[in-house]
Amino acid sequence: MSLGSQILQYLFTGITVGSIYGMVALGFNIIYNSTGIINLAQGEFVMLGGMIMISLTTTFKLPLPLGFLISVLLVTMIGAAFERLAIHPLKNPSVITLIIITVAGSILFKGGAMFLWGKGTFTLPAFSGEKPIFILGATILPQTLWILGIMGIVVLLLTLFFSFTQAGKAMKACAVNREAANLMGINVKVMVLFSFALSAAIGAVAGIIIAPISLMDYNRGTMLAVKGFCAAVLGGLGSNLGAITAGFIIGIMESLGAGFISSGYKDAIALVVLLVVLFVKPSGILGNKERSQLKKF
Amino acid sequence: MGKKNLLSLLILSIVVMILPLIINNPYYLSILIFVGIYSLITIGLSLLMGYAGQISLGQAAFFGLGAYTSGILTTKFALSPWIALIIAIFVTAGVAFLIGIPALKLKGHYLAMATLAFGQIIFIIFNQEITYTGGPSGFGQIPYFKLGKFMLDSDFRYYYFVWIIVLITLTLSLNLIHSRVGRALRSIHGGEITANIMGVNTARYKIDVFVLSAVYASIAGSLYAHFVTFLSPGTFGFSFSIALLTMVAVGGMASVWGAIMGTALLTILPEFLRIFHDYDILIYGSTLLFIMILLPEGFFIGLFNLIRKGNLPQSHLLKKLLETRR
Amino acid sequence: MNTILEVIGLRKEFGGITALDGVNFKVSNHQIKAIIGPNGAGKTTLFNIICGLYYPTSGIIKFKNSKINGLKPYLIAKKGICRTFQNIQIFENMSVLENVMIGRHCRTKSEILPAMIKLKKTRYEEREARAFAQEMLAFVGLETKAFKLSSNLNIREQRLLEFARALATEPELLLLDEPASGLNIRETEAMTELICKIRDSGVTILLVEHDMSVVMEISDEVIVLNSGKVLAEGTPEKIQNNEAVIAAYLGEE
Numbered sequence: 001m002s003l004g005s006q007i008l009q010y011l012f013t014g015i016t017v018g019s020i021y022g023m024v025a026l027g028f029n030i031i032y033n034s035t036g037i038i039n040l041a042q043g044e045f046v047m048l049g050g051m052i053m054i055s056l057t058t059t060f061k062l063p064l065p066l067g068f069l070i071s072v073l074l075v076t077m078i079g080a081a082f083e084r085l086a087i088h089p090l091k092n093p094s095v096i097t098l099i100i101i102t103v104a105g106s107i108l109f110k111g112g113a114m115f116l117w118g119k120g121t122f123t124l125p126a127f128s129g130e131k132p133i134f135i136l137g138a139t140i141l142p143q144t145l146w147i148l149g150i151m152g153i154v155v156l157l158l159t160l161f162f163s164f165t166q167a168g169k170a171m172k173a174c175a176v177n178r179e180a181a182n183l184m185g186i187n188v189k190v191m192v193l194f195s196f197a198l199s200a201a202i203g204a205v206a207g208i209i210i211a212p213i214s215l216m217d218y219n220r221g222t223m224l225a226v227k228g229f230c231a232a233v234l235g236g237l238g239s240n241l242g243a244i245t246a247g248f249i250i251g252i253m254e255s256l257g258a259g260f261i262s263s264g265y266k267d268a269i270a271l272v273v274l275l276v277v278l279f280v281k282p283s284g285i286l287g288n289k290e291r292s293q294l295k296k297f
Numbered sequence: 298m299g300k301k302n303l304l305s306l307l308i309l310s311i312v313v314m315i316l317p318l319i320i321n322n323p324y325y326l327s328i329l330i331f332v333g334i335y336s337l338i339t340i341g342l343s344l345l346m347g348y349a350g351q352i353s354l355g356q357a358a359f360f361g362l363g364a365y366t367s368g369i370l371t372t373k374f375a376l377s378p379w380i381a382l383i384i385a386i387f388v389t390a391g392v393a394f395l396i397g398i399p400a401l402k403l404k405g406h407y408l409a410m411a412t413l414a415f416g417q418i419i420f421i422i423f424n425q426e427i428t429y430t431g432g433p434s435g436f437g438q439i440p441y442f443k444l445g446k447f448m449l450d451s452d453f454r455y456y457y458f459v460w461i462i463v464l465i466t467l468t469l470s471l472n473l474i475h476s477r478v479g480r481a482l483r484s485i486h487g488g489e490i491t492a493n494i495m496g497v498n499t500a501r502y503k504i505d506v507f508v509l510s511a512v513y514a515s516i517a518g519s520l521y522a523h524f525v526t527f528l529s530p531g532t533f534g535f536s537f538s539i540a541l542l543t544m545v546a547v548g549g550m551a552s553v554w555g556a557i558m559g560t561a562l563l564t565i566l567p568e569f570l571r572i573f574h575d576y577d578i579l580i581y582g583s584t585l586l587f588i589m590i591l592l593p594e595g596f597f598i599g600l601f602n603l604i605r606k607g608n609l610p611q612s613h614l615l616k617k618l619l620e621t622r623r
Numbered sequence: 624m625n626t627i628l629e630v631i632g633l634r635k636e637f638g639g640i641t642a643l644d645g646v647n648f649k650v651s652n653h654q655i656k657a658i659i660g661p662n663g664a665g666k667t668t669l670f671n672i673i674c675g676l677y678y679p680t681s682g683i684i685k686f687k688n689s690k691i692n693g694l695k696p697y698l699i700a701k702k703g704i705c706r707t708f709q710n711i712q713i714f715e716n717m718s719v720l721e722n723v724m725i726g727r728h729c730r731t732k733s734e735i736l737p738a739m740i741k742l743k744k745t746r747y748e749e750r751e752a753r754a755f756a757q758e759m760l761a762f763v764g765l766e767t768k769a770f771k772l773s774s775n776l777n778i779r780e781q782r783l784l785e786f787a788r789a790l791a792t793e794p795e796l797l798l799l800d801e802p803a804s805g806l807n808i809r810e811t812e813a814m815t816e817l818i819c820k821i822r823d824s825g826v827t828i829l830l831v832e833h834d835m836s837v838v839m840e841i842s843d844e845v846i847v848l849n850s851g852k853v854l855a856e857g858t859p860e861k862i863q864n865n866e867a868v869i870a871a872y873l874g875e876e
Contacts, residue, residue: 496729
């Protein structure tokens with residue numbers, strides 16, 4: 001393979017995983033915008049989405065679209081239940097309490113998944129065959145097209161939701177100013193529930209579409225969460241466009257790094273990027289400083 | 298340190314000294330050794346989180362740095378465990394210092410994520426530097442400590458060795474808490490900006506206590522390496538950082554006594570609940586969740602309040618204590 | 624009289640908004656100087672700059688003839704400037720006495736290692752700090768509350784606690800940010816007396832206060848700030864009769 005097509009290949013891989021990081025980052029943003037919380041259990045929603053989908057379609061032999069729908073629905077309910085049971089009862093919690101609670105939630109989901117599925121790794125057959133498509137000497141799996149397409153749809157639906165529906169507008173209002181939104185008659189508590197459900201749903205979609213190209217196991221969530229968070233921070237916490245862009249950047253850096261530097265340290269690349277961004281410009285490279293409300297912490 | 302602490306210290310010392318004479322089972326003794334080793338880390342974590350109000354989700358990495366430095370220096374470079382322990386302290390302190398300077402400028406969620414990322418990077422290094430660390434399968438044949446002619450190779454001897462170190466560390470930490478520096482740490486928790494205006498070099502003390510907690514974890518790591526004599530990365534991952542966090546939260550964050558009790562409970566209990574063996578993260582997860590929701594001041598502290606006042610613990614009080622202000 | 628604090632051409636902009644616009648004034652030793660002005664005049668910004676919380680956009684602040692702007696707050700405290708806060712900022716997780724002992728921090732030295740092994744010097748220092756803090760509590764009249772949790776004090780007591788804590792740093796210049804707010808008439812009178820007592824003990828005071836009767840009663844000099852500029856400066860009598868000041872205050876209402 002020529003160097004050119006090799007680089008192209010890495011770009012394709014990077015864009016594929018990058019879109020997943022972007023979607024995880026979207027999940028972080030939605031909850032952060034309406035609550036100011038960083039939900040450290042975000043990666044577990046992704047893992048749960050993938051695992052439930054695998055069980056439904058391989059064990060229970062459900063057709064793909066039905067499995068997809070039920071998986072997303074189940075994870076959405078898990079996300080909503082998590083908010084009701086663990087976040088909602090808190091009165092005026094401190095930041096440390098919130099961090100510990102979402103961490104606790106994440107390992108509880110992880111433990112639950114291990115209990116249900118064991119420690120093994122599972123895989124999902126690709127949505128439409130495994131026959132690679134050749135482009136300029138590089139190959140793309142059909143699943144990559146599915147991933148990009150579905151991510152496009154998710155972003156489109158989110159944009160429509162935030163611009164045209166009552167609930168979406170209310171959530172946006174909460175993001176701008178929670179107290180003012182409350183005074184205007186928006187039920188902020190319900191919006192918090194909504195945001196958890198919505199970001200769980202997005203996480204689940206991400207988990208389902210990536211399952212065919214990446215193995216799934218109970219322990220997959222943490223790394224996805226960290227990388228998604230990396231994308232969220234790089235893109236400027238709270239900015240959805242930034243999140244998607246940063247997701248691609250990190251995905252591409254990672255696959256180039258794995259190809260040209262060391263595949264063993266692949267996972268470390270995003271982490272190093274995260275540390276550098278946090279240490280140098282925590283408002284994000286792509287974000288806008290005024291909007292990222294760092295002072296809240 | 299007040300009379301209450303002195304008395305508690307005396308009682309703990311007596312209990313620690315007598316326990317091995319009652320427990321003859323070497324297996325139980327080894328669990329108590331682990332309680333001691335982990336207590337060193339949680340005492341440090343309690344200083345960092347409970348007193349200074351700074352969170353760390355990467356404490357297992359400092360434990361690992363201590364353990365691996367000790368293990369590698371004694372096996373690959375044939376140094377004495379004592380010298381390895383000292384070098385490990387300096388290595389870990391150095392790393393903590395370098396990472397602490399930028400990290401501790403961050404607050405809340407950002408600090409949590411930065412320490413988590415740092416811990417994961419160290420974990421990846423343990424897995425990847427196969428020449429030194431043996432990679433995912435680890436390496437063994439780490440020598441025991443030697444005290445003069447005494448080889449610390451029996452659980453009985455090692456128990457006393459570890460716990461004497463724990464008692465010394467505990468005493469030093471109690472001294473620290475009830476000192477000028479201890480007050481400064483709590484003032485950072487109570488209101489960082491105000492503390493600075495009142496003359497406290499907050500940035501410096503945050504780094505100081507971060508490095509101190511790393512040093513405690515490093516010592517624990519060395520003690521672990523020369524006890525288990527085998528190291529693999531699995532021990533030092535994110536889930537152990539969370540286990541440590543749970544131990545401190547169970548005991549009550551703002552108390553080093555709580556840290557020790559929480560450590561003892563969460564180290565001993567899973568051993569008796571054999572059915573949960575593989576599912577200990579389920580226990581940690583649910584414990585952490587329930588405690589943070591119901592008894593945010595910690596299981597033991599909450600229980601004491603319950604018994605003493607005969608009423609429900611005032612969780613809002615501690616929430617105020619824990620409140621990280623701007 | 625010697626000048627203790629000199630503010631020269633102080634400017635502060637917050638992203639396009641000018642909070643302070645070329646402020647000049649001097650504070651002489653052992654006097655009480657009040658800063659008044661309508662809301663948004665820049666009084667609190669000025670305090671925040673003097674104690675090192677904000678860096679000025681331009682300008683110089685000299686304390687005892689050496690430049691202090693650019694120093695971190697804790698170093699400024701060490702040099703001898705301390706303050707109280709309008710919205711009370713006590714350490715709610717600590718006892719009253721411990722709060723005041725934080726004030727002793729910058730006058731003591733023991734660091735982490737000596738504290739851990741309790742050197743003789745450390746123990747001596749700790750005793751000294753405790754005694755000094757108790758003295759300060761007695762000075763403001765809180766000696767009986769020393770071992771209470773500070774969050775259990777009422778507003779008046781919390782204000783006094785802030786005074787004791789600030790005094791424990793042995794300041795030469797004390798900045799008081801609305802010390803009478805939230806107090807009733809009788810409490811305000813006691814507060815005025817306390818401020819005079821502090822001045823008489825040799826501490827220079829810079830005061831921001833909305834209660835004009837307090838300002839006019841105790842100040843040696845008054846500065847009027849308006850929209851980030853010094854509008855007038857002088858003795859209380861002169862200020863009360865200054866037309867520009869009257870106009871600014873009436874215009875504001």
